[in-house]
Amino acid sequence: xxxxxSPEEKQEALWEGVLxxxxxxxxxxxxxxxxxxxxxxxxxxxxxxxxxxxxLPDRVPVTIFPSMFPWLNAGMTVEEAMYxxxxxxxxxxxxxxxxxxxxxxxxxxxxPGKFFEIMDYKLYxxxxxxxxxxxxxxxxxxxxxxxxxYDALIQDPSGYFSNVYLPRVFGSLDGFAMLPFLPGIxxxxxxxxxxxxxxxxxxxxxxxxxxxxxxxxxxxxxxxxGADGELATLGYPNILxxxxxxxFDVIGDTLRGTKGVMLDIYxxxxxxxxxxxxxxxxxxxxxxxxxxxxGNPLIFVPLHKGADGFLSDEQFKKFYxxxxxxxxxxxxxxxxxxxxxxxxxxxxxxxxxxDLPKGKTLWMIDLTDMADVKATLGVNACLLGNVxxxxxxxGTPQEVEDYVxxxxxxxxxxxxxxxxxGAFFDQAKPENVKAMVDTTxxxxxxx
Amino acid sequence: MSxxxxxxxxxxxxxxxxxIAKKMVEDGSDPTAIVDAAREAMDIVGQRYEKGExxxxxxxxxxxxxxxxxxxxxxxxxxxxxVKRFGKVLIGTVxxxxxxxxxxxxxFMLDVNGFEVLDLGVDVPPQKFVETIKKFxxxxxxxxxxxxxxxxxxxxxxxxxxxxxxxxxVQIMVGGGQVNEEISKYAGADxxxxxxxxxxxxxxxxxxxx
Ligand code: B12
Numbered sequence: 293x294x295x296x297x298s299p300e301e302k303q304e305a306l307w308e309g310v311l312x313x314x315x316x317x318x319x320x321x322x323x324x325x326x327x328x329x330x331x332x333x334x335x336x337x338x339x340x341x342x343x344x345x346x347x348l349p350d351r352v353p354v355t356i357f358p359s360m361f362p363w364l365n366a367g368m369t370v371e372e373a374m375y376x377x378x379x380x381x382x383x384x385x386x387x388x389x390x391x392x393x394x395x396x397x398x399x400x401x402x403x404p405g406k407f408f409e410i411m412d413y414k415l416y417x418x419x420x421x422x423x424x425x426x427x428x429x430x431x432x433x434x435x436x437x438x439x440x441x442y443d444a445l446i447q448d449p450s451g452y453f454s455n456v457y458l459p460r461v462f463g464s465l466d467g468f469a470m471l472p473f474l475p476g477i478x479x480x481x482x483x484x485x486x487x488x489x490x491x492x493x494x495x496x497x498x499x500x501x502x503x504x505x506x507x508x509x510x511x512x513x514x515x516x517x518g519a520d521g522e523l524a525t526l527g528y529p530n531i532l533x534x535x536x537x538x539x540f541d542v543i544g545d546t547l548r549g550t551k552g553v554m555l556d557i558y559x560x561x562x563x564x565x566x567x568x569x570x571x572x573x574x575x576x577x578x579x580x581x582x583x584x585x586x587g588n589p590l591i592f593v594p595l596h597k598g599a600d601g602f603l604s605d606e607q608f609k610k611f612y613x614x615x616x617x618x619x620x621x622x623x624x625x626x627x628x629x630x631x632x633x634x635x636x637x638x639x640x641x642x643x644x645x646x647d648l649p650k651g652k653t654l655w656m657i658d659l660t661d662m663a664d665v666k667a668t669l670g671v672n673a674c675l676l677g678n679v680x681x682x683x684x685x686x687g688t689p690q691e692v693e694d695y696v697x698x699x700x701x702x703x704x705x706x707x708x709x710x711x712x713x714g715a716f717f718d719q720a721k722p723e724n725v726k727a728m729v730d731t732t733x734x735x736x737x738x739x
Numbered sequence: 740m741s742x743x744x745x746x747x748x749x750x751x752x753x754x755x756x757x758x759i760a761k762k763m764v765e766d767g768s769d770p771t772a773i774v775d776a777a778r779e780a781m782d783i784v785g786q787r788y789e790k791g792e793x794x795x796x797x798x799x800x801x802x803x804x805x806x807x808x809x810x811x812x813x814x815x816x817x818x819x820x821x822v823k824r825f826g827k828v829l830i831g832t833v834x835x836x837x838x839x840x841x842x843x844x845x846x847f848m849l850d851v852n853g854f855e856v857l858d859l860g861v862d863v864p865p866q867k868f869v870e871t872i873k874k875f876x877x878x879x880x881x882x883x884x885x886x887x888x889x890x891x892x893x894x895x896x897x898x899x900x901x902x903x904x905x906x907x908x909v910q911i912m913v914g915g916g917q918v919n920e921e922i923s924k925y926a927g928a929d930x931x932x933x934x935x936x937x938x939x940x941x942x943x944x945x946x947x948x949x
Contacts, residue, residue, distance in 0.1 A: 427835035554796040681917045719887040
C-alpha cells in the first residue's frame with residue numbers, strides 16, 4: 293500500500309514541482325539564462341517563505357493581481373483582449389516584464405470571446421455582445437435556480453448542474469436537459485435505454501457545439517499558456533493553481549442570486565444550510581483537483597456575499613463561515629494554500645475568521661484596515677494587499693509610495709506580507725502601479 | 740390590527756404579516772391604514788438597518804413583503820392620495836458597471852426617508868441620465884459605481900449633465916465600494932456618500948427636508 297502523504301508533504305511536493313517547471317514536452321523548462329533561472333527560484337521561495345511564516349524572506353514580495361489593467365494599459369479594448377488570443381498573450385507578457393513583479397497570476401481574465409459565443413453564454417454580456425468594446429463583461433444576475441429546486445440540488449449536485457443549471461445559462465447546452473440519469477446505468481438489462489438521448493438531435497447538436505467550444509478553449513489556453521511558459525523561461529512564475537468558491541457564494545452568486553439567497557435565509561434556512569453542506573466537498577475537490585492538475589498549491593477563493601454590510605454577525609457565523617471554513621481546511625488537508633480574497637470591507641469578520649492554522653493561508657485584503665488585519669487574522673495568515681484602486685487611479689506615485697511604506701510598517705516588519713493591489717482594478721496610472729512595485733523592492737528589504 | 744401588521748413586518752415575520760394584511764383587506768379595512776402600517780414598518784426597518792441590527796436579508800425581505808402587500812390592495816391604491824415627498828432623487832449605476840446591491844440599499848433608504856426615487860437600474864449611459872432629468876426633474880442625482888471604469892463613467896455622466904445645461908438644476912452625489920472623496924472631486928460631483936445613510940443626509944440637506 294502506498295504511504296499516505298501528510299498535508300505538509302503534499303504541499304511541499306507541490307512547491308518542489310513549482311520550483312522545477314516543465315516545458316510542454318515534459319522536459320525541464322529551458323530558462324533563457326542562468327539569471328532567469330535564479331530569479332525564478334528566488335521569487336517562488338520569497339513568496340513561499342512569506343506565506344509559510346516560518347522564516348523571513350529576503351524582502352517583502354510584490355505582485356499585481358489586476359482585472360483588465362494589463363490590456364487596457366496596452367491600449368487595447370477588452371473586446372480585443374477577449375477575441376485576439378495572440379494579442380492578449382503578448383500584452384500580458386509585456387505587462388509582467390514592464391512592471392517586473394515577483395509572481396503573476398496568468399492571462400486568463402479576459403477569457404475567450406469566441407468560446408462564449410459558441411456556448412451562447414447567457415449569464416454574462418460581454419464586449420460585442422451587449423457591452424461596449426472598452427467595458428468589462430457584465431454578469432446578468434438572476435434566479436437561475438428557482439426557490440423550489442433545493443432538494444434536486446442537494447440530492448445530486450452534479451446532476452442538477454448538468455441537466456438543469458447549465459442548460460439555463462448556456463444556450464448551446466440545451467440538449468443536456470435530456471441527459472440520462474447516470475447512476476441509473478447499472479446492469480445489462482435495459483442499459484441501452486439510457487443511451488437513447490444521445491441519438492436525439494438536440495443532444496447531438498449540443499455535443500457538436502461542445503466539440504467546437506472545446507477546440508476554441510484549447511486554442512485560447514494554448515495562447516495564454518504559451519505566455520505563462522515564456523514568462524517562466526524569463527524567470528517570472530505564474531503562481532495561480534486554480535480556484536474555488538465559498539458554498540454561500542456558489543448559491544448567492546451563481547444559482548439563486550443575491551436576492552434569492554438573502555430571502556432563503558428567512559424563508560428556507562434549513563434547505564440553504566443543507567445545500568451548502570452538499571456543495572462543500574465538491575468545492576474542496578474542485579480546488580484540490582485544480583492544484584493537482586496545474587501542479588501549483590495556490591487556490592484562489594474570491595469572497596463575495598459575506599463581506600461587511602451583507603450579513604449580520606450571527607448570519608455570517610451561521611450561514612457563511614462554517615462551510616467556507618470547511619472548504620479552507622479541506623484545501624489545506626489536500627496540500628493547497630487557499631487564497632481567500634476578502635473583497636470589500638472585512639472588519640467585522642476578522643474575529644471569526646482568524647483562527648486558521650498558522651502559515652497555511654494567504655488572504656487578499658481590500659478595504660479593511662491593514663493594522664487591524666495584522667493584529668487578528670494576520671497573526672496566523674500571510675496577507676496580500678492592499679493598495680486601493682482609487683489611489684492607483686487618482687493618486688500620485690508619491691502617495692502610493694507613502695501608502696506602501698505604511699502597509700509594510702504596519703503589517704510586514706516580521707514577515708507574513710505580500711504587497712499587492714487590494715481590488716481587481718481595470719484602470720490605473722501606470723506610474724502609480726510601478727511605484728507600488730518599486731517601493732516594495734526598496735523599502736521592503738529585511739535586514 | 741394595524742399595529743400588529745407593523746410589528747410583523749418590522750420583525751421579519753413574513754407569513755404573519757401577509758395573513759394580517761389579507762385579513763384586513765377581507766374585513767374591508769381602509770387601504771390607507773394598511774399602506775400606512777406598511778410604511779411605518781419600513782421606517783422601523785430603515786432605522787434598524789441604520790443601527791446595524793438589520794442587513795441585506797432584512798432589507799430584501801422587507802421589500803418583498805411590501806411588494807406583496809401592495810399587490811393585495813392594488814385596485815384600491817390608485818384611488819389613494821399621493822403621499823407628500825421631500826423631493827425627487829434620480830439614481831442609477833453608471834455605464835459599464837452592473838453592481839446594484841449598494842445602489843438598491845440607497846434607493847430603499849431614500850424611499851423610507853420620504854423621497855420620491857426613480858431608479859434607472861444598472862449600466863446607465865450618461866445620455867439616459869440627461870434625458871430622464873429633463874422629464875423627471877429631480878433635485879438630486881445619485882450615481883453608484885464599483886469598478887475603476889466607473890470613475891470615468893461618473894465623470895462623463897456629470898459632464899453630460901453639464902453639457903445639457905442641467906448642472907445648476909441638480910446636486911450630484913456619488914458612492915459605491917471603491918469610490919471616495921477624491922473620486923467625487925475627479926468626477927465633478929457635489930459630494931461623496933460613504934453609505935446609504937450619508938446619501939439620505941445629503942439629499943435632505945440639498946432639498947431642505949428635515
Ligand atoms: C457582489 C459583487 C459582485 C456581483 C455583483 C452583483 C450585483 N447584483 O451587484 C458580481 C459577482 C456579479 C460581480 C461582478 C464583477 N465584479 Co464585483 N464585487 C462584488 C462585491 C463582492 C460586493 C459589492 C456589493 O454589492 N457590496 C454591497 C454593498 C451593500 O456594500 P457597499 O459598497 O458598502 O454599499 C454601500 C455604499 O457603497 C453606499 N453606496 C453605494 N452606491 C452609492 C451611491 C450613492 C450616491 C451614495 C451616496 C452611496 C452609495 O451605500 C451602500 C449601502 O450603505 C465587491 C467587493 C466588495 N465587497 O465591495 C466586488 C467588486 C466591486 N467587484 C469587482 C470586480 C472587478 C468585478 C468584475 C469585473 C469581476 C469579474 N472579473 O467578473 C465583475 C464586473 C461586473 C461589472 N461589469 O460590473 C471589484 C472592483 C475592483 C475595483 N474597483 O478596483 C470589487 C471591488 C472586488 C475586488 N475587491 O476587486 N461583483
